[in-house]
Amino acid sequence: MGKTVSFISRNFGRYNPASLASYEYIGGFTALRKALGMDGLEIAKVLSDNGVQGRGGAAYDMGRKWSQARAVEAPHKCVVCNADEGEPGTFKDRELIRNDPFQLLEGMIIAGWSVGADNGYIYMRGEYSHLRPLLLSAIRQCEEKGYLGDNILGSGFSYRIHLYSGAGAYVCGEGSALCESLEGHSGRPRMKPPFIKQCGAFHLPTCVNNVESLSLVPPLLLDTQGFYKSQGTPDCPGTKMISVCGNVKNPGVFEVPFGITIREIIYDLAGGIEDGHQLQLVQLGGASGRLASPAQLDTPYTYKDMKAADLTAIGSGAILVVDERTSIIGFLRITQQFFFHESCGQCTPCREGNLHIRMLLDKVAAGTHTEQDIRLMEKYARIMSTASMCGLGETAQSALLSAMKRFPEVFAIKKEVAVR
C-alpha cells in the first residue's frame, strides 16, 4: 500500500487555480455534466456505496445526509460549504481552496443539484481572507461560462454560490451557529430541534458539508474504475486529507488511504520527530480531540480502529505531534484556555465548566491540588460532555479526560500538600 495517494488532491499543481479555462483543459466540469444526467438520489447513492463520511468532524454518512436533504419538501433550500476550519492544527481545507477552488465549486453545484437547492453559501473563516479574491473570481468565471446562474448547461437547473466571511469564532463551525452568522448575527448555536436540515440558514432547509467532503464529490462521480473503493481497508475504504503539525520535521497536508498507522504518518510522511527529542503524545482531530500515548502509535487510521482504541475517530483530520519539551499539564492548560476563550457563553455547563476547570488546572500546574480537586475536575468534565448545548462544550474536555486515563502520573497528588 502506497503511503500517500492522490485522489481528492489529484489536481494540485496540475492547473492554474485562477483560471477556469485551465481547469476545463484538465477535464474540469465533466463530473457536473455527468451529474446533471443523473437523479439526485442516484448521486447520493454513489456516496453511500463508497462509504463516504463527512470530513468536518462529525463523520456523518454523507449519502444519507444528501438523500435526507433531498426528501425535505420545500420551495427553496440551500447548501452550505463549511470552510470555517477552526480546529487548531487543521489546514487541509486551506490547501484544497488554494490549490483547487474549481473542484470545490463543482462539488457544491453537484450538491445543489442533488438535494434540490437553489443557493449555495461558502462560509470561510476570516483568517483566510487572502483566499477571498481567488474564490470570488472563480465564482465569477463560473457565472460567465454558465456553470452557475440560470439554467445551468441547459438543464433547467438554476443555482448561485455566495461567499461569506467569518471573523474569528471557532463556534461558528457548528452548523446552527454558522447559520446565525450567515444571517448577519453573532454566532451563537441554536436550540435544536428544529435541526438545520429542516430550518437552517435564512429559515430554509440547509445541507452543511465540509470543504473536503464537497471536493471529494467530482472525482468520485468520475471514478468508474472503483479506485476510491480500492484504497483503504475493506471496512473503511477511501482516502483522507490530513494535516500534520507540531514537533515533526516535515509538517504539512497529506492525502492518505484509510488504514495507514499513526506511526507511518508521523515517521514516514512527516519525517519523524525533530532531532534529539522524543515523542510524548499525539492529539488527533484538533483541540477537541483525545490524546494518544506513544504506545498507541500502531493504531490504524480508520473510524472503527480509532474508536476501538478510545481515540477521536478521525475528527477534522488534524494530527498534532508533541515531544517532551511541552509538559502534559501545560498542554492541557493551553487547550483549556482555547475553549475558555471560544465558548459562546450561552449555556451554563460550558461557560462555567471551562472557567472552573481552567482554575483547577492552574492548581495542578502549581502542584497545590488535592484528591478532591481531581474528582471535581472529572465531574465537571463529565457534566459538560452530557449537558452542553452544542458540540463545543460536549467535546471541550476530551483532551483532559483522555489525559487522566493515559497519563495519570501527571495528576498525582504532591505529598506535602495532601497532608494539610
Add this chain to the structure above:
Amino acid sequence: MKPFVQKLDELTPEMVALVDRVVEEHQNDPTQLVGILLDIQDGVERHYIPEPVAYYLSQRLSIRVTQIYDVVTFYSMLYDKPRAKYTLEVCNSAPCRVKDSDTLVETLKRLLNLEVGEVTYDGRFCIEKVPCFGACDVSPAVRVNGAVYGHLDSEERVLDMLRQLD
C-alpha cells in the same frame, strides 16, 4: 433634539466613502454584515470600527445599531477600539505553542519594548495573542493585517519581518 443620531456629526467624508464602497461591494446585503465589517476595518488606519461608522452603517443597511455592536463584540476579529497600524497577532493555540511561540512573543516584546495588548506611542505596533489562524505548518507565525509571516524562530527572521512592515 437629536438623540442617537448625533454620533453621525463626527462622520468624515472618507468614512462615508469607505462604508459606501464596502457596502456596494457586498451588494447592499445586510446578511453579509460580518464580511462588511471586516472590510471596513481593513480600510480604517487603526483597524477598528469607529462609532460614527457603526451608526452610519446601520442607516445604510437599515439594521439596528445594536445588531452591529452584537456582532462587533462577539467576533474576536472585530474591534470597537483603535488598535495599531500593524497589529502583530501571535497564535497561542497548542500547535504553535509546542513550536515555542512563547519565545517569539518574548522576542517581539523585547524588540518593540512593548507588553502584549499595548500600543506603541505612535500607534504603529501592538502585540496580540490570538487563536489558531491556520498557519500551523509554518509556526511559530505572526499574522499582520491578513498577511502571515512564518518560521519566525530566530531573532534575525523576526527583525526581517518587522523591516518588511515599514
